[in-house]
Amino acid sequence: MHTKRVVVIGMGFGGVRAARALAGSGLDVLLIDRNNYHLFQPLLYQVASAGLEQESIAYSIRAMARQWPNVRFHLTEVTGVDFDAREVQTTSGPVGYDYLIIGAGSATNFFGLTTVQQYAYDLKELEDAEVLRNQILNCFEQAVTEPDPARKRALMTFVIVGGGPTGVEFAGALIELVTYVLAKDYPELGIHTARVVLVEATDRLLAAMPQELGMYTLQKLRSMCVEVLLNAQVVDADNTRVVLHDGAVIPAHTLIWSAGVKAAPLAATLQTAHAGGGRIPVQPDLTLADHPEVYVVGDMAWLEQEGKILPMVAPVAMQMGAYAGAAVLAREQGETPEPFCYHDKGSMATIGRNTAVATAFGLNLKGYPAWLAWLLLHVYYLIGFRNRIVVLLNWVWYYWFHERQVRLITRRKASDSL
């Protein structure tokens, strides 16, 4: 009898937990990702706002896999899966499996707005964060030598779409970068004319959290001089302006889209049913109805629990991935795993350097205690002891000295208009 092979597609939060559960088992485990690192996405906005280096939030998969003797890694892109042949198709050739765990994650959802997709920046991949940071700093540099005051102000206007945690956190970090750091870097600019605008389609921020916390966040951001537009939708954009659904036009050279995610493109190639956002409905044990050897975890999975679809967030992916890995092991022992049950331990979002909101176990926290909890949790979940030290070092620098040390434009733009 041959050694069973488990293939894990995607080394995000779901895939990493699955790999950990399967490590040291007697199974042959192959991890596949198109990047050679696990990315800690929740901190991407910090790279984009010059608070962290990109390398602090990424951890080499091979470094992880060193202590897992039965685990291998291939850097390659998955193009599809043949469920009948039990083969994963990749750009380096086909890979057979006995069990498959798919955790390829999600992609930004532009809701069919093609001009927006063309001009907007988003925050899903490591490169996105560096590109956005470069854009922000380049805009200010360009503003220094821009003679036309209207164009100057448009260069210093940043529109963020989406009032969920990503948009809120980035808006807070960006307004602080401008107010405390760039104001000193650019004494020759009237920094007070810079604008950070947060656009949200519904009537509240952080809609997935209790209303009290959403209201607190709204007031806090406005007190920090973020312009928050509620019940507003972006419908069009080009490289110098953003257009809202009511005809309002905001002259701005930078549009950041964090208004929605959908399943990764791989999902559409799979011969299965699809639900909202292209996600794949799974059984209570996270397997596909017709292919019980295939698990789908994380953002790609569509599963209802207590009348609600589980959200596309990191803790869900982590618990699903850990479950899938353990379930495979249980089945190999001849056992039948219990159905998956997600334990919601709460959620949180920061609003600048020492404020946050958090909700857990029915408790709502705001202000400094919430922020401290956020900091400890994120450092804990970061992978890599050295990464934790570097991140803490950067945050100490920022907290005590109000310095963002990574104000570097790392790729020169061509001299065409921004």
Add this chain to the structure above:
Amino acid sequence: MHTKRVVVIGMGFGGVRAARALAGSGLDVLLIDRNNYHLFQPLLYQVASAGLEQESIAYSIRAMARQWPNVRFHLTEVTGVDFDAREVQTTSGPVGYDYLIIGAGSATNFFGLTTVQQYAYDLKELEDAEVLRNQILNCFEQAVTEPDPARKRALMTFVIVGGGPTGVEFAGALIELVTYVLAKDYPELGIHTARVVLVEATDRLLAAMPQELGMYTLQKLRSMCVEVLLNAQVVDADNTRVVLHDGAVIPAHTLIWSAGVKAAPLAATLQTAHAGGGRIPVQPDLTLADHPEVYVVGDMAWLEQEGKILPMVAPVAMQMGAYAGAAVLAREQGETPEPFCYHDKGSMATIGRNTAVATAFGLNLKGYPAWLAWLLLHVYYLIGFRNRIVVLLNWVWYYWFHERQVRLITRRKASDSL
């Protein structure tokens, strides 16, 4: 009488020292660079060998300029200088000056070998180091799934051209990355088949240092399994092979060129005399013969001292830049500055994690004492307290744990052949 304006082109070692000397004076100082940071070039090879993040060796110019109230910065590209009109031409328009200090540095010299220039990697800019690191790691990843043993070995073969400090240091760092770090990351590869080849056109390494140290370096590198080819020149290359002058062919997917530098392209646009490497001859006080208000410092300057042309190295640029800044101040006080005199405080080069060679004040050091001196000096000259801490942290990690923590491929390649 108007305030005199000093324009400094280039914020390398020369420009930074000039700016420091001019800060706090009554003059209006404008710094120009096409990047918004000062780059610590001597440590580029460490970013390329996954030992440091790129942000650790770059320091924001605006952060430096904060404590210099009379100093401003423009991020722009200089296209030429009109000496008669006393104007610097830039992509953002012309800039007038009363004094000009040009320190635009150097570029890689491929000696007219166009195919080599097309396929070789070099180490002059921050992006170069990240691109080279990605290439090295991508080659190993590709080797994992490569079925042909000959192609596999060519993927794991790295040819470095140039036996000066840059080539020596990179060869040592690369062989250690492969031997101590990648060997553990890629247990499935026969890492012992990887090759690091150092090609030098003359019959010795580190030709600018005493022969004893060059011999020591040669023996050390060979004991670390670097193949050193002396009296050898690369004449041709494509993406899978390197061709030497005697017809030898080395199958290799990565060629790194550190065999020479020449003056930055700006030099060729200037209406002055030119000497070897396109460098600009200067008077004993570093000014242009026909334009005494213009100084040229650093790699671009051609100046003889005691029968030898001053080399294109960082200490020369630092001393020239400091001199030029002080000279401008002296002239504004009505004084005549002494001629420039370079004080050679020695040079050094590392060979891996705890060995180096150094020569100073007639003394030759090798081994561990030289390495310690190298470490302290480089940390001292790095700009930015936080940068020093991060770099020391990375080096501690490397020295004690033999870990190179930055083994990330940060930009995905298209799936075409490497």
